Every structure is written in structure tokens, then in C-alpha cells.
Amino acid sequence: MAQNGHGADRNEAQKHWNLLAAKSQRNRRIKDASLFAFLIAASIPIIIPYFWLLTLAFSAGRAGVDTKVLWPSIFILVPAVVLTWIWATIADTRRQAMVGWGAIWSVTIIIYAIFIGPSLHLFNFRFLFNPDFNAAYREIVAAKDNPGFSVTAFPSVWTAFWNSLFIAGASTVVVVFAASLAGYYISRFQYRYRESSLAAMLVLHAFPTTVLLIPIFLVIWKIGLLDTLFGVMLVIVGIELPFAVFIMKGFFDAVPWEIEMSALTDGATRRQAFYKVVLPQVTNGMIAVAVFVFIRGWEEFIFVLTLLTSNVRWTMSLYTFFVTEETNLGVDYGVVSAVGVFYIIPSFVLYTIAQKYLLQMSVGGIKG
């Protein structure tokens, strides 16, 4: 009797536990699903324009805004994305998930190739080889008789590309070099007004730089660097340096003193200890700073627009801007999108390569 009663109790208890377990599992699934739903909803406003850009770059013809490829693509790709997501919550093992995704996407690619494939072309990328890609328009515009308007003479896109590369690359090198040295000094040495100088540096970064447009223009003009890439580079360095120094300081703070003291007693000079022992610990920080400064230089628009006048010194941002302007008359969204895609590629490649290091930035510790 007693034994039986005990057994019944245990069954009851087990049922109770099972219920609780089921409830917790349900809650977990709901939480995961809502998180995914939120992420998707939040990224749609960003993803859709990029998708538009990409689709149009490879499909648009000369005839105005063209959606005959855009909508079908969305109808094919959105279900695929949703299926991928659903499968991710259903699949139990990683292997299962991989197989499922493989199946979903092979089918999608086949459907895409059949229905959309024939409409894709590279004609919009003709600007890469022919600087005068808008020759056809020039005639149309001329024919339309727009008084006071002349079609811009475009340089080769490669000129703009190398100009942008120079500005972004050179400012990256200068900022990383200066920020590493300054960050180390601020992290390691006590000096008067250390705290306040740090605070001042952050405030500098907080101000909108656009308010400096005219003063900077005047300064650059006075020192004779107007319409030079070097002048623009200096301005970008000046704007980006404070925050870069601050980030580097955070990384140096995370390097323990003992390592440096070890190096000193091991026979290194202060400088050797810095180069051989401390600097290798902050390479991630240097890479992160480099990526941010490079991208900042690559996308710089307002200062290049102000400080560069002749079109052989156009950067990619100016090139894109003028292509867009130009097209307001003739509307060739295909070329605009293609230039956009071409402009994005380097940033995209850089981010993909450096992603690992950028993610560590918060780990490296940005602290005062």
C-alpha cells in the first residue's frame, strides 16, 4: 500500500516536471522566433534599397524606372529567406539545418536562373571602360534644348577610384600611426590635464563637422592646398584622429603593465618594449581603427565637394553624385545603380575581411 502510494506520488511529480519542461521549451521557441522576426523587420528598410540597387544594376535598361525584374525577384527570394528561417527553428542538428538550407537555396537559384536569368546583363557597367558613357544622352539633352544646362564631362571612373583610394588609404596610414603613438602615451603616462584633454577630445568628436566647412575651406585655401587630394586627406585625418586616439587608448589600457616591465628587465629599451611587446597586443585595435578611417575616407563627400574643384580630382563619392545629378535629366537608373554597386564593393570586401577584428572592439574595451 505504502509502496503504491509512493509510486503514484512519483508519477504525479514526473508529470508536473514534464509540464514545466514543455512550458520552458515553448517559451524559448517563442523568444527565438520573436527575436528573428524583430531582426528581419528592423533590417528590411536597409536591405530593400540595397536589393533594389543590386537588381537594377544588373537588369535595368535605358527606359526609366524599371520594376519588371525587381518584383519577381522579391517574390522568389523572400519565400526562400522565410523558409530558411523556419527551417532554422525546426532543424534539430547542425547537419540537418545545413542539408535543408542547401536544398532550399539550390531550388531558389534554379528558379531564379530560369525566370530572372535572361533579363540580367552587364550593360550598365559600361562606365568602367568608357568614360563618355553618357554620350548618347548628351545628344538627347542637346536636342531637348535646355537653355543654361550643359552635360558634365566625366573623367574615367578609375581616376575617381584611385583618388578615393589615395584619400582613404593615406588618411588611414596617418591616423593609425598617430593614434597608436598618442593612445600609448595617454594610456601609460601621467601628465597634467590628462583627464580633461581626454574629455576635450571626445567633445571634439561630438560636434557636427559640417559647421567647420567654411573655416576649413579658408584654411586650406590660405595654405594653398585647395583642390589637392593632400588637403582633403589632412582634413579627414584631423576629424578622425581624436576618436581613433581614444579607441587606441582603450586597447593599450587592456595591455598589462607587467608585460612591459618584463620586457624592460629582459633588456629592452622603452621603445623596443613598445614595438616588440606592447604593439603586437593591440594589432586588433589598429585594424579596427584602420577599417573605420578607411571607410570614412572612402565615403567622404561634403569636404571633397567643397575642397576639390577640377574633375580630374573627383573621388568616387563625387563621381556617384554627378552621375545621379546627370541622370535627373535623362534618367538612367541602371548606370546609377551600377556605379553604386561598384562604389560599395571595396567597403564590403574590407568589412568582410576585417569583421573579426571589428567585433573585438567592444571586447578590447573602450573605457576612459
Add this chain to the structure above:
Amino acid sequence: MATIEFKRISKKFGDETVIPDMNLKISDGEFVALLGPSGCGKSTTLFMLAGIYLPSGGELLFDDARVNEVEARDRNVGIVFQSYALYPHMTVSKNIAFPLRFQKTPESEIGRRVKEAAELVQVSELLDRRPEQLSGGQQQRVALARALVKNPALLLLDEPLSNLDATLRLAMRTEIKSLQERLRVTTVLVTHDQVEATTMADRIVCMCDGKIEQIGTPEDLYRRPASKFVAGFVGSPPINLFEGTVANGIVEFGDARLEITGDAGSSVAVGLRPEHLYFADSGIPATIVQHEPMGREILYVCETPLGLVRILETAAAASQSIGTSTHFRFETENTLAFDASSEKLIPRVRIRVPEK
């Protein structure tokens, strides 16, 4: 190998004096421990020895030559930190070779000496690994090898065992000690752990607030602590200290009275080590309020007229349960008395349990 001497060394950081006036002589091949609580200036002393801090005053002598201004890299000092401070981006063998690179040692000799140093601390099979792939004990050994590879005149150990677990700490303690005995390198160990200091060092320098409280062998510090501070710091479990007033050969502690012999001042602090106290049928009454088994021994905490008293008894002796009322005694020669105001030891003054 070197002799070290501190001559009236002082160290200030801004307005704050960390070490007011330090005098200390360390002979060649000696193993000295700087023992004290955190903030007592022992690490500052070590960094002055390493050449990382410049003394604010006085003279630091290595082999009777002044080295105050000699830079760390020229002092031929090896240092091991609590955090090991290995270079994370280098393999073990590169870590160990690092000091030799600055001495323009030929490549073939570097290889040989790295191998020797690695063998010395038994890390030969780890030479190609990186520090993050090593356990704490292995990192510790590599740090030792790196400090020893250049045959330093002076080996500095900054809390080298604090990050290790208890078993490993015991093993490394023995190992460092025997390594030091074999190499006869002058060694200075900084620690806050009195067991580490007493087990490893030939002599202990006990520090408090930047001042040296006592210099002596581990035995000296335990038997004849120069001050109340040293008595409280050395010995585990810690000594029992009671303050009382003296009149006519009697010390009074509120309710309790003990006899005192010798010439003490008007008030004293009496020190009784837990291991010198034992339960008896007569003596000072005590009620047991807590007992902590420690293996071979049991630590009892008792309520007595003197206040709470720690008594260490072997577990073999009749076990006393909580709440038992009993008595405890001690032998007169095992007692210590300190002047209550100067906190210094009053030699030859002893305490006795009064016979009634």
C-alpha cells in the same frame, strides 16, 4: 650573483611617501622574502630593485656599486610576476629567448641556452606552444625559465604562486626553493602569504606601512616577533592578542587576571599562539563556541574571560563539542608580551596562569 644593499632608500609618489627610510643588506646567493600586507611597500621595493622605479633618496648598491640610475635593462635582473607576464604573441621558446636577443648572443648559443633553461624548469616539450595554450603552472615555469636564461645577478619573484591552485602552489614552492638552492642566485620574493615566506626564504623581511618591522629567519619571526604586527602576521592560525593593565606582577583583562614576570610597563599586549594552548581540568575557564576540523588538528574558538580565544588541539585528543565548559592552560615559556603603546616585544617578560 650579487650582494644587494639598501642604504637609507626612500620612495615618494608625488606627496605620498611609500617608503620613508629603508636599510637592508642581502648577501650573495641568499633567498630573502619581503613579507607584508598589500600596500606595505614591498612591491615598490621590488620595482626599485628591478630598476623600474627610481628611488627618491638614498643609495641602492649591487656588489657595493651604486645602481640608482642604472636602467632596468642594464641591471641583469630576472623577474617573475604573479600574472606571469609572458608575451602572448610569442611561442614559449621565443619568450625564453627574448632576453638573450638583447645581449647579442649568437643564434646557436641562444638555441642551446633556451633548451637548457627549458630543461631546468621541465617545459622542454612545450617550446612550440603559445602562452594561451598553457596551464597556470606551465606558464609559471616558462616565466621562471625566461627570468633565469640570462643567468641573472638577481632573481625577483613578485607573488609568483598566488595565481596557482593549492596543490600546484605546494609543488612549485618546493621546486622554486630547490632551484634557487641549486643555482645559488640571489633571490628576492615578494609575498603576503606568510607560509610562502617561511617555507621558502632563508631570511624574511617583514614590512608594514613602508617600514621594516623585523628582519630575521622564519624561526626568529615565529619565536621572537619584534612587534605585535609581526606576531599577528606570522603564524597560522593567527596568534591570540589581549591588552591588559599591569600592577604588582598581575595583568588585568577586565574579568581575568594572569601573573606576569619581568619588568613590563603599565599596560601590555599578551600574545598566546593557538598551538601553545591546551585544554586542562584547571586553568582559565573556557566555553567552546565553535570548532573547525583541519585534518590532524582541530581549531576551537572559545569564550573566556579574556575574550574569544583560538585553541589548536590535535584531533586525537578528546574531541570537545560545542557548548562544553572546560579550562585551558599554556606553558610560561611560550608566552609573548608587547608594550601596549610602542607595540614592541618586551623581551624576557612572561605570563603565567595563576595557581589557586
